[in-house]
Amino acid sequence: MTDPSPTPLPVTLLTGFLGSGKTTVLNGLLRHPGLSRTAVIINEFGEIGLDHELVVSTTETLVLLQSGCMCCALRGDLLDTLVELAERREAGELDFDRVMIETTGLADPAPILHTLLTSMDLSERFVTDGVVATVDAATGPDTLRRHEEARRQVALADLVLLTKTDLPEADEPAARREIAALNPAAPVEVALHGRIDPRRLTGLGHFDPTMKSAEARGWLRQEAVPVPKLADLDALRHLDAIRSVSWVIDEPISANAFDLWMEMLMAQRGADLLRFKGLIHLQGVPHPFVVHGVQHIFHPPVLLTDWQGEDRRSKLVLILRDFTDPELRDLFSALNSVAVSEHVLPVGYLSAEVTP
Structure with missing residues (x-):
């Protein structure tokens, strides 16, 4: 008798246009104990600026933080990075329960979702849990009007994080109107100073057969x-x-x-x-x-x-x-x-x- 297939690990995409506060949000998440047992795929360690006192151990491609979160640098193809993480987990080298992927500021989430859903190497190991997009309340309304990439990020989001609402030039009502015009079904939450409870970023996709x-x-x-x-x-x-x-x-x-x-x-x-x-x-x-x-x-x-x-x-x-x-x-x-x-x-x- 063969062992049943392992439960696919949930994957959250964190996206946001250039200057939207995504890096600030990610910085806060990496320090939060609620993100323990999470493998976070980031673009560049240097852009995040990890404090040395938060680092427990490090290799060329992996950093383990005191919060229990693992940061993995994206090198080349995303599919290869995910397959490597999965294989190391299956071999007992790494221990994590979920994955978060930081996209670039100009990234369209759709190809990433397509890869997760159609790759034979990934579809049995991972399941999309949701897309989170950051929008800043100061320049966000103009950005959404001017840039197709920003609009697609919001259009595909399961949750939108509104950042920089504390700035004098912030126009939260205008930002909410632009977001609602693109994706009225997505909830919008304020991430003051980039802070958000990691639990708010899970369970967004609702691909749960027990859903009521x-x-x-x-x-x-x-x-x-x-x-x-x-x-x-x-x-x-x-x-x-x-x-x-x-x-x-x-x-x-x-x-x-x-x-x-x-x-x-x-x-x-x-x-x-x-x-x-x-x-x-x-x-x-x-x-x-x-x-x-x-x-x-x-x-x-x-x-x-x-x-x-x-x-x-x-x-x-x-x-x-x-x-x-x-x-x-x-x-x-x-x-x-x-x-x-x-x-x-x-x-x-x-x-x-x-x-x-």
């Missing part, structure tokens, strides 16, 4: 997401090419129709669907499914144990790039008009979950 319906609804944060009617799409127009749109569907959905709709969307505009989250009521299924994806990558659907309250409607939140208003209207109407032949469609994303 109430937690899923909190994850989707329905109360913070405006629900547009088809006639109101003109009101959604932003100066930014990235927009967030939410959609409520009153009637239960055919699993095959949903799969076909997603296949059509992926084939035509998959690269421009930056992210989607949803709570889906399928025909003939009493409990809701949670769905989640980044561009072409779909996380396995999670069937919840119950509904919270009387609301049984399906809810989708899509973060899109370069969609015109007519395209959005077509997108909204397409799902209801998909012609489905139940007996000829191949088993797909959600239909596989309900096929005997």
